[in-house]
Amino acid sequence: MGRLLSPLALIGAMTLQAMAMLGRISLFTVQTFSHLFRPPFYPKELAIALLNIGWLSLPVVGLTAIFTGGALALQIYSGGARFNAEAVVPQIVAIGMVRELGPVLVGLMIAARVTSSIAAEIATMKVTEQIDALVTLSTHPMKYLVVPRVLAALITVPLLVAVGDVIGIAGGYTVAVKNLDFNAATYLQNTVDFLEARDIISSLVKGAAFGTIAALMGCFYGMNSDRGAQGVGRATKTSVEAAAILILAANFTLTGVFFSV
Amino acid sequence: MIRFENVTKAFGSKKVLRGLTLNVPKGTSMVIIGGSGTGKSVTLKCVLGLIAPDSGTILVDGQDAANAADRDAFLARFGMLFQGGALFDSLPVWQNVAFRLLRGALKRPAAEAREIAIDKLRRVGLTADVADLFPAELSGGMQKRVGLARAIAADPEIIFFDEPTTGLDPIMAGVINDLIREIVTEMGATAMTITHDMTSVRAIADNVAMLHDGVIKWTGPVSEMDNSGDPYLDQFIHGRAEGPIAAVR
Structure with missing residues (x-):
């Protein structure tokens, strides 16, 4: 009977563990935001975090975006050719990069680069x-370590996403104009005309959400790390896994919020 | 005075402190000795609020350590030397030493904080040359001395030393012991040191407390330590494998 029930017990234990973890993460998030606007503030720590999370992530974000934009243009052209819709390359690259690939890829790159480093x-x-x-x-560790990093991610990741969107579109533009014989002016005109404010x-909202998630996960798992080198390794690995999954889940939710109507 | 009254602390099923009661008179140097894993560090951390005791009270000059109204002001009375130094590796040495003086209630202008830091570094036998180095560029002994400089930077009333000589060669350990004794005497501070280095005990202590199995087995002046008649203390100070303390724990 015990053996028969053990898988159920395992599922139950895992569910309880997951719920407890979710509760701890929620509490940590509330605590972080409660400290966000209460002094003391550490402007020097914020400046360092802005530099590390924002400025120093630019190369990886730029390279990710340009290759993705280029590949996207090739894919859309090749796929569109099956039903004579090659001309939609500028519109789909723009919408694909701005709505989905820009924020998600930047979010995931930030999870890889920033979450791991913070954790x-x-x-x-x-x-x-x-x-x-x-x-x-x-010195309160939440105020000195967590708040500057979360605030820096909240500020810089939307900007990184904007940069990623532009570079991704530029990647698509370059491939379309150089390899696929699109007219440069028409390509740009179509891109600008097709994109909406929404x-x-x-x-940008996704960027802010993903940045916050990435920094929060790094801080949470870092602050709750076990002892020893193994503890640090586990905290780093788990923080990136959690950040990536939460970013993808948040992306699904936010896409629903913005575009389900 | 620091007063521990029946303090208990367990981590899961492991009961570390089982009713610790101890008085540390103001201006004296108390050394707590005991084997590894007997709760010496936990005792210090309970005073500072780094670990919350399960029951019992800790009074610092009559004030309950767990319910200090102004936590910052309460903590500003303490300095602590951590076992591994616990220096902030992203900051240069002088900013580590002057950390408390660069932010919060005790904030001073950066130039003044740096001067104080260099002065404290000199006090622990380090030259101004190390001020701009990073902790990773220092030897273990130098890191310990920087940690000591940081602990005394804001002239605290109470100083805690967690295993101050662990990992140091005997000469450097002697230097650190002498420094601690000098600083405590000169500042008139109340000191609590935890260690299992008996040379340290004899150099630093006014009073000694033997912690075993979560309670204080013996406490008294260091001069009475060798003739205490307490089997636990005798076994510990002579480093004997046989006795009431199990060698394998």
Whole structure:
């Protein structure tokens, strides 16, 4: 009987664990936002986070976007050719990049680059007692470590998404004009005419949401890391997994909110 | 005075503190000794609120450590030297030492904070040359000294030392012990040190407390330590495998 019930017990235990984790993450998120507008503020830490999360992510975001935009143009042209719809390349590249691929790919690249780095840094600080040291020096770790990183991601990731959207469209444009014989002016005109304000707003809102998720997951798993090198490794890995899954889930939800009507 | 009254703490099924009661008189140096995993670090961390005790009270000059109205002001009374230094590796040495002086209630202009940091570095035997280095560029002994400089930077009333000589060679351990003794005497601070280095105990302590199995087995002046008649303390200070403390824990 015990054996028969054990898979059910396992599912039950895993569900309880998942719910408890969700509860802890929700509480952590509420705590972070409650500290966001209450002093003391650490402008130097915020500036460093803006530089690390925003400026230094530009190369990876740019390269991801340009290759994706180019590949998208080739795919749409090749797929569209099956029913004589090659001409829709500018419109679909624009809509694909701005509505979906720009925010999602930037979000995932930020999860890979920023979430992992935040989680590893904070987890190492935890295992080497640097976070305890912060407390003894009358400095709240949430305010000093978490708030600047989350705020920096909230500010910079929408900008990175905007940059990614533009570079992705530029990638598609380059491929279309150089390889697929599109007229440059017409391509740009079609792109501009086709995009709506809602597309751009959704892209930026997704960027803000994904950035916040990426930074929060890095901070949460870093602050809750187990001891030792293995603990740091596990915190880093889990933070990236959680960030990626939550970004994709949030993308689905936000797409529904913006475009289901 | 720091007063522990029947403090208990368990991590899951592991009961670390089982009713710890101890008085640390103001201006004295108390050293807590005991084997690894007996709850020495937990004891210090309970005072600072880094770990919440399950029951019991900790009073610092009559104020309940768990319910300090102004947490920042309460913590500003303490300095702590961590076992591994716990220096912030993203900050240069002087900013580590002056951390408390660069932000919060004790904030000073950066130039003044740097001067104080360099002064404290000199106090622990380091030159101004190390001020702009990063912790990773320092040896273990130097890191410990920077940690000590940080602990005393804001002239705290109470200083905690967590395993101050662990990982150091005997000469450097002697240097750190002498520094701690000098600083505590000169500042008139109340000190609590946890260690299992008996040389440290003899160099630093006014009073000694032996922690075993979550309770204080013996406490008294360091001068009485060798003739205590307590089997736990005797076994520990002589490092004998046989005795009431199990060698394998």
